[in-house]
Amino acid sequence: MDLKELYREVILDHNRSPRNFGRLDPADATAAGRNPLCGDVLDITLRMQGDRLTDLRFEGQGCAISMASASLMSEAVKGRRRDEIERLYGEVHALLTGRESVGERELGKLAALGGVVQFPARVKCASLCWHTLHAALADAKAPVSTE
Numbered sequence: 001m002d003l004k005e006l007y008r009e010v011i012l013d014h015n016r017s018p019r020n021f022g023r024l025d026p027a028d029a030t031a032a033g034r035n036p037l038c039g040d041v042l043d044i045t046l047r048m049q050g051d052r053l054t055d056l057r058f059e060g061q062g063c064a065i066s067m068a069s070a071s072l073m074s075e076a077v078k079g080r081r082r083d084e085i086e087r088l089y090g091e092v093h094a095l096l097t098g099r100e101s102v103g104e105r106e107l108g109k110l111a112a113l114g115g116v117v118q119f120p121a122r123v124k125c126a127s128l129c130w131h132t133l134h135a136a137l138a139d140a141k142a143p144v145s146t147e
């Protein structure tokens, strides 16, 4: 299995059985994301303990890329500190826009999203969950909506 095939498998797998799907109640912060270009919608709820994101769930509907990206993100950020998540956010953004080659070891499974660089219309699908998480973290004290 070559790398491209492996990445395709990761996306398909996470779309078929998304990790951390659902909603936390109560939650320390929530945010809603929307990608009108594709019709992807996403709600993120999370719990914080001090500076650490202890739990996160997402729910929504959208294309395979948007759902797989949210699932992969949920696994990658759980248990991490806010500053670690922001750094990861920057690296994923660089990966998706092809502006920078990012170490695959550092990104782990998230590197599977690198293929969307070839499909500019899909970049918004893959980055929607990260923008939504960013919005939730920005105001983690009070529930917010980006509607």
Ligand code: ZN
Pocket (backbone or CB within 6 Å): 035, 038, 039, 040, 062, 063, 064, 065, 066, 124, 125
């Ligand atoms: Zn999409």
